[in-house]
Amino acid sequence: xTEGPYRHKSVTRLSPFGNLSPDEVAWLKSIAGPMQExxxxxxxxxxxxxxxxxxxxxxxxxxxxxxPDGTRQLIGINLPGDLLGLPxxxxxxxxxxxxxxxxxxxxxxxxxxxxEMFSNxxxxxxxxxxxSQEERMRAMERLTLMGQVEADVRLAALLxxxxxxxxxxxxxxxxxxxxxxxxLDLADxxxxxxxxxxxxxxxxxxxxxxxxxxxxxxIADAARLRDFANIEPWWPAEADWLPDPPDGKGHPSxxxxxxxxx
Amino acid sequence: xTEGPYRHKSVTRLSPFGNLSPDEVAWLKSIAGPMQExxxxxxxxxxxxxxxxxxxxxxxxxxxxxxPDGTRQLIGINLPGDLLGLPxxxxxxxxxxxxxxxxxxxxxxxxxxxxEMFSNxxxxxxxxxxxSQEERMRAMERLTLMGQVEADVRLAALLxxxxxxxxxxxxxxxxxxxxxxxxLDLADxxxxxxxxxxxxxxxxxxxxxxxxxxxxxxIADAARLRDFANIEPWWPAEADWLPDPPDGKGHPSxxxxxxxxx
DNA sequence: CGTCCTCTTGAGGATAGTCAATTCCAGTGG
DNA sequence: CCACTGGAATTGACTATCCTCAAGAGGACG
Numbered sequence: 001x002t003e004g005p006y007r008h009k010s011v012t013r014l015s016p017f018g019n020l021s022p023d024e025v026a027w028l029k030s031i032a033g034p035m036q037e038x039x040x041x042x043x044x045x046x047x048x049x050x051x052x053x054x055x056x057x058x059x060x061x062x063x064x065x066x067x068p069d070g071t072r073q074l075i076g077i078n079l080p081g082d083l084l085g086l087p088x089x090x091x092x093x094x095x096x097x098x099x100x101x102x103x104x105x106x107x108x109x110x111x112x113x114x115x116e117m118f119s120n121x122x123x124x125x126x127x128x129x130x131x132s133q134e135e136r137m138r139a140m141e142r143l144t145l146m147g148q149v150e151a152d153v154r155l156a157a158l159l160x161x162x163x164x165x166x167x168x169x170x171x172x173x174x175x176x177x178x179x180x181x182x183x184l185d186l187a188d189x190x191x192x193x194x195x196x197x198x199x200x201x202x203x204x205x206x207x208x209x210x211x212x213x214x215x216x217x218x219i220a221d222a223a224r225l226r227d228f229a230n231i232e233p234w235w236p237a238e239a240d241w242l243p244d245p246p247d248g249k250g251h252p253s254x255x256x257x258x259x260x261x262x
Numbered sequence: 263x264t265e266g267p268y269r270h271k272s273v274t275r276l277s278p279f280g281n282l283s284p285d286e287v288a289w290l291k292s293i294a295g296p297m298q299e300x301x302x303x304x305x306x307x308x309x310x311x312x313x314x315x316x317x318x319x320x321x322x323x324x325x326x327x328x329x330p331d332g333t334r335q336l337i338g339i340n341l342p343g344d345l346l347g348l349p350x351x352x353x354x355x356x357x358x359x360x361x362x363x364x365x366x367x368x369x370x371x372x373x374x375x376x377x378e379m380f381s382n383x384x385x386x387x388x389x390x391x392x393x394s395q396e397e398r399m400r401a402m403e404r405l406t407l408m409g410q411v412e413a414d415v416r417l418a419a420l421l422x423x424x425x426x427x428x429x430x431x432x433x434x435x436x437x438x439x440x441x442x443x444x445x446l447d448l449a450d451x452x453x454x455x456x457x458x459x460x461x462x463x464x465x466x467x468x469x470x471x472x473x474x475x476x477x478x479x480x481i482a483d484a485a486r487l488r489d490f491a492n493i494e495p496w497w498p499a500e501a502d503w504l505p506d507p508p509d510g511k512g513h514p515s516x517x518x519x520x521x522x523x524x
Numbered sequence: 525c526g527t528c529c530t531c532t533t534g535a536g537g538a539t540a541g542t543c544a545a546t547t548c549c550a551g552t553g554g
Numbered sequence: 555c556c557a558c559t560g561g562a563a564t565t566g567a568c569t570a571t572c573c574t575c576a577a578g579a580g581g582a583c584g
Contacts (some may be wrong), residue, residue: 066400069408069409087395087402089395089499091399091497091499092500095399098398114388114503119384125388126376128391130351131352132391132394132398133354135398136401137353139405140357140358143335143337143405144327148329151571157575185570195533195573195574197534198532218513235353236352236353237354237357245382353528412539455541458541464564
């Protein structure tokens with residue numbers, strides 16, 4: 001029972017890049033603080049403006065940048081297993097705020113653990129590095145969509161990526177799932193007004209691409225939705241360059257093969 | 263003379279987070295491949311679609327995502343000292359292309375060097391990790407501006423951040439500098455059409471905020487420009503958690519103090 | 525049965541895109 | 555010295571996406 005939450009919530013986010021050794025798993029289990037819970041709409045960590053690291057165990061969250069006039073941009077959707085707060089480490093006055101998009105459970109991670117990870121667990125550090133690059137690439141894609149395509153395509157792309165991530169463990173997009181976001185959250189994700197988002201949502205519904213009601217989303221026509229969004233499936237890289245695991249189990253060249261072999 | 267380029271082109275990008283030990287500097291000097299040059303508009307590395315790492319020595323570059331219809335989004339501006347291509351490591355089929363915005367000089371970095379860095383130079387790895395987080399945060403800010411403010415403010419913000427980065431070494435924004443970008447590049451950076459960008463540029467000129475002509479940009483009123491852009495100055499974090507340098511020179515708690523002490 | 529949150533719809537207006545034509549300017553060659 | 559050339563910058567007219575303001579409807583919950 002103590003193994004369960006770790007296998008499924010935190011370690012799975014690292015394991016796509018290589019199987020973890022027992023030492024690595026044990027260390028990961030040792031660094032997280034006590035469980036905390038936050039309600040939808042609350043700031044994870046209690047207050048904005050100071051850096052903190054949190055491992056998301058349950059629920060959906062988002063990093064948001066809130067402008068002086070109160071408007072906000074949601075950067076992306078964070079799912080269980082994600083490590084929240086890394087970008088804030090790089091800047092003296094953090095720009096972003098961690099918001100709970102649904103009721104969430106998190107565990108704090110002390111920043112000192114990062115130092116220990118880089119010193120004593122180089123392979124874990126490299127995996128975390130890769131995950132961060134992946135999230136950076138996701139932000140780049142969202143930036144591109146924001147600048148180059150219209151709101152309806154942006155919304156479709158957001159939903160496609162979300163269904164892909166939710167289906168990661170099954171190696172297939174998840175087509176029917178709990179959907180805690182409000183329309184205002186979607187509007188702040190794709191950068192349009194609530195009024196306009198509503199119209200865009202209606203058009204996707206009218207086209208028979210999605211069904212959204214009662215906090216549940218069903219993707220009615222995944223092929224046409226992806227076609228409309230005009231994006232390719234997202235495959236993680238084969239990370240064949242990672243350092244050896246400390247105990248020598250498994251060849252690094254075999255790392256990541258579990259997900260990528262079709 | 264062999265020391266010079268490294269001090270000013272590659273190592274300066276890492277040193278804000280802590281002074282480098284001789285070992286670290288020597289290792290950094292050993293990993294880069296031969297110098298390559300590319301013309302403005304060319305794809306650094308020769309062709310899009312395959313991951314590669316390059317250290318930018320001279321000129322301006324940009325990571326771009328090019329959509330099937332030919333439109334492109336420039337993610338950000340890369341300056342000498344930047345390491346290009348990191349996000350591409352995380353995804354099997356890279357989304358982005360590295361473009362030369364001016365004539366550039368780069369040196370290739372083998373991916374295997376990353377593995378060695380994580381294993382044998384943990385402090386350098388942690389610094390590179392932090393730099394990546396900083397670039398991720400920059401992408402997040404640009405995403406926010408794209409979604410929440412209008413084109414003229416986006417352009418102002420872009421120029422403010424650029425002047426800050428160009429003046430990093432002097433601890434003050436650079437207000438008068440060579441500016442190799444074409445208006446089409448600016449348009450693809452802030453996500454508007456060339457026609458519209460031209461109008462926005464005119465309005466900034468008419469307001470007396472900037473002077474741009476003949477491949478040179480002068481910021482005429484830095485205070486009002488920043489006020490118009492509505493952004494705070496960007497200060498790197500004090501990275502007081504980095505692992506110790508291998509030879510024990512200098513305390514980690516003093517790392518980064520050189521830039522942040524006013 | 526009211527209250528609050530959320531979702532929905534409409535009208536008018538501002539921001540930004542497309543299309544098209546013109547000017548400017550640095551090279552380049554006659 | 556001057557026409558030719560191609561990239562870059564500029565301008566205008568028209569259209570479309572998107573925003574603001576406003577009002578109303580549905581639903582959960584006390």
